[in-house]
Amino acid sequence: MTPSRAELLLVAELAAEAERYDDVISQIKAIADQYDGRLFNDERNLLSIAYKNKTNTLRNSWRVVDTLEKMQASRASAGITTRQLLLIRQQRKKIERELANVCKDIVKLLEKQLLPNANQGEERVFYSKMKGDYYRYLAEFAHEIEREWYAEESLSAYKFAYRHAMSTLESVHPTRLGLALNFAVFYHDVRRSPDRACHLAKNAFDDAVKSFDSDFSDHNMSQTIRDSLQILQLLKDDLVLWSKEIQ
Incomplete structure (x- = not known):
């Protein structure tokens, strides 16, 4: 059965x-x-x-x-x-x-099942981010031509996800913030560009902070807000590290 x-x-x-x-x-x-x-x-x-x-x-x-x-x-x-x-x-x-x-x-x-059938908005961003992530992992240990191909596929997936997130998700949405974090990591780890990583991470961080309502306390925070705050802290930590590299 x-x-x-x-x-x-x-x-x-x-x-x-x-x-x-x-x-x-x-x-x-x-x-x-x-x-x-x-x-x-x-x-x-x-x-x-x-x-x-x-x-x-x-x-x-x-x-x-x-x-x-x-x-x-x-x-x-x-x-x-x-x-x-x-x-x-x-x-x-x-x-x-x-x-x-x-x-x-x-x-x-x-590519075969989840993305073609994904709804517009958060679901499509989530799956496109995943695609970028796993092509990034492949690029981390691949060699020469293969590495460049995986890196390009990862970049393409991240760009698509980020454009879609910018038009469909709020700046404080945890899926959008998680995408910004991983996309910035791509620029730092794969493209070896701390400048671009910092630029992307800072924009995402600043946009989210501007959108937060400062008048909330622990007892009335939703799990979504808690998730967003955790990712914001990771973005901040990476910005500190990458800024030191640039200096």
Whole structure:
């Protein structure tokens, strides 16, 4: 018997609690297949969390192994054995393949099902931001021509999302602010341009601050406002760091 949407979601929620993110993804994909790529907010958020956790683990592993490889390479250049270097390099490439597969999987889902069926406004911004994020992750460890292609795809997705956010979402909306934060990170980490990163982050920060009603306290703040304030703090922290780099 084909499980209902509620049953698929229940299993996905259980899998998320158990940190079985492959199971989360398979359940939400089943919902997308059955309902023409249309996900409710809770389904969409579970999907986002699952892919984020999978990629974060792999990205952290890659950074550790990449650092160790560089350290070992400097020793090898001084005449120390290259055997360990070879083993480390093999492990780094294995992690890259796994990470690439995960990123390409969510990009394919976004391009084939989720984005074509997304509503105008927040949903389309959310999915376009995701597309930019995962192409950015691919660009972080790819090489030469491939890296540039992934970077261009990421830039295109972020630009589309940002234009759409500017015309459909308020400046304090957490999805718009989260997009601005990640887009700025793209300019800093991938394009190596702290100037452009600061410019984008500062504009988003200033626009949001101007729109906030200063007359609210903790007890009457909605969760949306709390989310926005958290992202604003991240934008502020990055602005401080990047400004120091420019100086």
